Amino acid sequence: MALIKSIAAYEIIDSRGLPTVEAQLVLDSGVSVVTSVPGAQAHYPNEPADIRDEDGNRFFGKGVLHSVSYINDLIAPKLKGVNPAKLKEIDDWLVKADGTKNKSRLGTNTLLTISQLIAKAGAADVQMPLFKYLNGLYKSIYKSEIPIDKVPTPIFNMINGGKHANTPMDFQEFQIIPSSSFTFGTAYQKAIELYVELKKVLEYRNATTAVGEEGGFSPNLTTNVDALEILNEAISQVKMKAGLDMFLGIDFASSFFSKKGLYTIKDKPHPLKSDEYINFVKFLLDNYSILYIEDPFDAEDWPSWKKLSTSLSSTIYIVGDELIRMNKDRLTYAIREGTCTSFLLKPNQIGTISEVFDIVNLARTNSISYVVAGRSSETNDDFVSDLSVAIQAEFVKFGAPVRGERVAKYNRLWRIERDELKIQ
Numbered sequence: 001m002a003l004i005k006s007i008a009a010y011e012i013i014d015s016r017g018l019p020t021v022e023a024q025l026v027l028d029s030g031v032s033v034v035t036s037v038p039g040a041q042a043h044y045p046n047e048p049a050d051i052r053d054e055d056g057n058r059f060f061g062k063g064v065l066h067s068v069s070y071i072n073d074l075i076a077p078k079l080k081g082v083n084p085a086k087l088k089e090i091d092d093w094l095v096k097a098d099g100t101k102n103k104s105r106l107g108t109n110t111l112l113t114i115s116q117l118i119a120k121a122g123a124a125d126v127q128m129p130l131f132k133y134l135n136g137l138y139k140s141i142y143k144s145e146i147p148i149d150k151v152p153t154p155i156f157n158m159i160n161g162g163k164h165a166n167t168p169m170d171f172q173e174f175q176i177i178p179s180s181s182f183t184f185g186t187a188y189q190k191a192i193e194l195y196v197e198l199k200k201v202l203e204y205r206n207a208t209t210a211v212g213e214e215g216g217f218s219p220n221l222t223t224n225v226d227a228l229e230i231l232n233e234a235i236s237q238v239k240m241k242a243g244l245d246m247f248l249g250i251d252f253a254s255s256f257f258s259k260k261g262l263y264t265i266k267d268k269p270h271p272l273k274s275d276e277y278i279n280f281v282k283f284l285l286d287n288y289s290i291l292y293i294e295d296p297f298d299a300e301d302w303p304s305w306k307k308l309s310t311s312l313s314s315t316i317y318i319v320g321d322e323l324i325r326m327n328k329d330r331l332t333y334a335i336r337e338g339t340c341t342s343f344l345l346k347p348n349q350i351g352t353i354s355e356v357f358d359i360v361n362l363a364r365t366n367s368i369s370y371v372v373a374g375r376s377s378e379t380n381d382d383f384v385s386d387l388s389v390a391i392q393a394e395f396v397k398f399g400a401p402v403r404g405e406r407v408a409k410y411n412r413l414w415r416i417e418r419d420e421l422k423i424q
């Protein structure tokens with residue numbers, strides 16, 4: 001059993017051009033691991049988020065030297081000589097040291113960097129793949145086994161709108177979801193073929209083929225329905241069947257276009273009241289092969305969430321991202337009210353891996369499914385891929401099937417399926 005010899009953190013730049021934290025941990029056996037974390041901005045009061053330097057002379061105030069210094073000067077000396085197998089104890093200590101509800105003292109960037117490093121070091125020390133190690137840790141904490149039999153089904157972001165792209169479309173992500181009957185490798189291949197075809201369809205229609213924050217196209221289409229139509233066209237061009245081989249998904253991220261109970265979208269000439277807007281969402285579900293809808297309603301519009309989920313068939317995933325935002329109280333309420341079928345797991349929206357496990361345990365004991373998601377500000381780290389397999393997430397959502405920070409995560413899943421699970 002090796003012990004921690006040193007931890008060193010430093011700034012790197014993420015996929016959006018913002019500084020973030022990377023760190024290296026060295027064990028006294030000589031083994032070393034590196035990890036980095038995506039960016040987390042708070043959109044709501046008391047939402048856990050990164051700490052930023054707020055020094056206007058560097059990176060418009062977005063530097064993370066405070067986080068780096070907390071790791072190098074405060075945390076690293078305390079962890080010297082500690083056994084990396086003690087992830088839960090270390091995470092509990094970090095959360096206590098922060099002492100705030102929203103992690104505003106140390107920041108989720110500081111906490112998650114350490115938590116991921118410790119987990120990676122623990123796995124490396126016993127020469128175990130990270131996903132198996134995390135799965136074993138979960139079992140030892142909750143005395144409950146999660147049998148690993150697959151890699152989660154991927155959701156690929158093909159067209160970006162909303163606040164992730166400079167396009168007229170209000171919805172943030174138009175996604176494709178290959179049938180779960182495909183292996184991950186086949187699903188990935190089909191997604192890439194579709195992505196290439198989609199570019200041709202956009203070019204043919206004289207639409208722009210620039211890309212948005214998560215690598216999906218951000219064409220100059222007019223309405224949200226246009227984006228679904230274009231996706232359907234590309235699906236039929238590659239001889240796939242929508243609703244059979246390939247499904248559609250939407251992350252509405254509706255807080256972007258909802259205000260005071262009204263929903264303003266390009267598809268309609270006037271702002272829609274909740275009931276009119278629910279009918280529009282139902283129209284989309286009736287007319288397109290949609291399997292997955294994320295944040296169709298504003299995060300505080302609980303009645304609309306409930307109205308839709310009680311009126312839909314159980315085959316549609318109604319997913320809370322901003323609705324839940326990794327908050328246990330909000331998840332508990334959503335479970336009690338039957339508001340959504342699933343929610344997004346974003347580790348840097350909470351802080352430590354042990355807290356992620358805690359949310360996973362709450363979800364599993366209440367039979368609500370979860371989707372492991374990347375962020376729009378990403379790094380090339382693939383920790384979340386192993387995490388998603390360890391906790392057998394229903395889906396993963398890491399962005400488009402292109403761009404380094406996106407494919408780093410999908411490629412890791414492909415390798416786990418092929419080399420570790422031996423599924424071809």
Ligand code: PGA
Binds near residue numbers: 172253321375376377
């Ligand atoms: P974010 O978005 O990383 O910008 O919060 C991702 C999502 O909405 O799923």
Ligand code: ZN
Binds near residue numbers: 251253294321322
């Ligand atoms: Zn979302």
